[in-house]
Amino acid sequence: MNRIDAKRRNVVDHRKKQFADPVFKETQYPHRLNFYSEPPTADITLEQFEQWAIDRLRVLAELEACSFRNKTPAETATHMKPLLDKYLPLDSTSSHSSQLHAQRQKDHYSHFILRLAFASTEDLRRRFTRVETMLFRLRFQADDSRERAAFVRTLNLDWEPVSEEEKRELAQQLGATLAAGFGGKRGGPGVMDEDWCKVDWTRVPDLVESRKVYLRGGMAYVPGREQQSMVLNAFTKRLEEALELTSRALPNLDEDDRLTPILNHLSKNFIAPDSGYTSAGSSAIEGAEISARNIDNLSQHFPLCMSNVHRTLRRDGKLKHFGRLQYTLFLKGIGLSLEEALIFWRTGFRAVSDDTFNKEYRYNVRHCYGDVGGDSNRRSGGSSPFGCQKILTEHAPGPGEAHGCPYRHFTIDNLTTLLRATGVTDPAVLKGVKEDTEAQRYHIACNRVFEHLHKTELKRAKDEGIMTAAQLETIVHPNEYFKRSYLLKHLDAAPKRERDVKMEAVVSFAGS
């Protein structure tokens, strides 16, 4: 047979080509949710291109802000609802809205535009994945359960249902898993009512991590309600891979003078709160003496997480790895130079010989400053100082470790003792802190203490209009805490107009 493949026929006759259907097909959106596996192919105007991207960015930025403020999922959902309705509405299929296609198309396209904008660096990619997953989760939870099930079926996540028989056999273990993992009552909710499925445990590492599944012989028994986590995992994973590919394709856009400026503008507006402190110079405070011997003096301006590390260092003459890491980066962020940092750590590790210090600690300090290490580490000047988000969520301190966030990782008794030791004795404040930490609002607790310690200065600053509203926002970075604290305590010495890059960026999002 001499038939030409249906797909190739268009290409064969170039004269016919201009009249042929576009290779690009109009995309159908059968589901409200989208895994974004097919890139968009239809044409849109430049205005749409920009507008859609900005709308999505607003939503994402607000979502991220919610996570920084430690809002619960429920709070986030309520907070986001008006924004989503305004900028990125998505109706369910059953609503039969006339806008259905337009909405889904916008969602689809804006996602892919932002992929282009945020694929360039590792840092942006990671943040984009994180917030996109948050958005997806939000929608997934809000979705009609039947439509959601239909959507999940299309994903081909092969999992095997657990038979009634097996369920009965393992009832006890499954029941314990259910109750242990989800805080159910004793006796537990009905094991038999739940739809269990079996997957290889490597498919659900996060459920294994938090012991929310029962494991037997390498298979994880996942309760139905945790399907969400598996779907989300798959979403994140596919997005990560896709972004990686996008980043490699990006150089092809270099020639384009229409899209590139828009994309650059978009990604610049999405500056991470923590990346405001990448280079020591930009955040150094004028007139402050930032040197090894002055750290003790400066430590009065440190947030609790750092002053706790500092105290531990002074008390023990040593510090464990993550404490050193967290503290070194913080000190770098406040403007301590590498030379001074080495002096600081050398003198701080009292009990250690020069030889041991040089051998075991010196390298890590230099690494933090990007003085040694792989090419990328040196070029980027070492790691950025940790933000609250990172300190709160990563590497909970183990035995004998002093890093982490005291508001989160201390018991309330120890926290109170520590606060008293740092001069916070007002019972009203301590009570407030207790309530905040119980509600897991660690930022609020920290900011409450900050406001208490700088009561008079804040009032003055506000009265005299020295600080902009942006500078009085919730603190979400230890370095921000230090900077603000220092400036407030030196109101007279400080230059009148301190620019605050980071906060402005965040506000420009929330406000615009």
Next chain:
Amino acid sequence: MPPSDPPPAESDGNHAAAIPMDEDGPAVATSSSPADEDTVMVEASEAQGAVGAASPSAKPPSPKTAEEDDIGVEIKQESKGDVKLEELFDDMDSDDDEFITSNNPANGQEPAAEGPNKDAAFELLRIYYQSFFPWRYMFQWLNHSPVPTNDFKHREFSLWLHNDAVMRYQSYKTSDLFRRDVLRLMPRRIEIGPVYTADPRDRKTFRNSTAFQPLAKELCFDIDLTEYDDVRTCCSGTKICHKCWKFTTMAIKVLDAALREDFGFHHILWVFSGRRGIHAWVCDKKARSLSDNQRKAITSYFDIMSGGKQGGKRVNLRRPLHPHLARSIDILKSHFQHDVLETQDPWQAPDKAEVLLQQIPDTELREALRKKWDASPGRSSAAKWADIDTLAQTQASSSLDPRDLRDAKQDVLLELTYPRLDAAVSQKLNHLLKSPFVVHPGTGQVCVPIDHRDLEAFDPFAVPTLQGLIAEMDAWAEKHGSEAAGSQDVKHLQDWEKTSLKPYIEYFRSFVTTLMKDERDVGIKREREEDGEVPIKVESLDF
């Protein structure tokens, strides 16, 4: 790059910088060990020569010793030369070598001072690597097949030399090349890293970093008794005794059960780390190819501690317990009573007892206990533990929920006995870990495997030492020397078979054999599947 997810290069650096913390102290101690020990070493090697003379058929003595002396000098120069070469090359762009460079000035003066001592240490090590180290089984273990595969060829080894330099990214095409290089460099420690996508020695020839990535490594665990310092009363720091060794026994039981039953792994090798801890190597194919993320998930699955000392009560588990934890408690219960309460007596001191009291969920009961214990100082921990229940029953406080008390008691039990892992070792694919059968430089003990089926029988103080092995071999030669000369059977005996290392190597051999058998079976299955496809292909050609 984000600090949370360090690039391989960075973790290399950190690793190199961090490792010496645990064992470098001891290592330095050996290299400058007291003079009397030196003489012992020298005597041993002389005796070795003498033995050789007694049984000429086994080993022609005179040429060998002469040769050895020559090589000894030669090797020393060579190895130094090597390091310098490494520095020259690597200073340019790699951080792990930076570590070497920055160290060398500090160590530069040492070798001259400890020259003769070092020779003796070298000599002992040479004998060890020549006669005792199970090269063949090590190769089979890492290679999973009789002919060299990429599992072995692309595997990173790192050799720790006597001048504190670390040669990373060494790799060997065959077991024999590996052996030869080790004998040439005489490392005091060998570490095993991951299998890479390409030969680690070629890592710098790739333009993009994606071409050189870690692919697979055994899932490893590291338990160190120093982590138990707040519960063991018998020893602290690097010291151990039979009493506190029990903590590792408990840890192995709990982890072994979970790894087998929950995760379905079969090939788990437990290894004595040479001084005060144990390592685990989970060698199943599935375990070897786990990603960092999955490794982290396993580590967290095992982790029940939350918060540091300031965190107060460190174990706070939801009830009912996850099946893994319920099983762990079953395993640990008897140990807790006997090996902790009776042997360690952890709440003897009033301040320690106070810590226990803080974990009692009810104030009334807490006060009653405090009064009772204050009245009889020196009350044993076992008695105190029993008091909790007795008082709870007799002075039944109105507010106390007996289930809360039981839960709190379980939490205490777990805090004291549950395995405390060094998480960093397990989480990263490219983390290196000391190889089995290496000699610990501080104690001279061989890092021998531990049979998980007979944990109680393992005695960390009975583990063969380097000096001990050589003495054993001499003793054996003395005993069998005269008759051995003509006998055929004896000739075939390997040196390790004449010593107390024998059971350990035999255990390792059987472990490796089952592992290889499993890998091969998978291979056969795959071949069959492929065979099955062939006819179809033929058919399709017919059309």
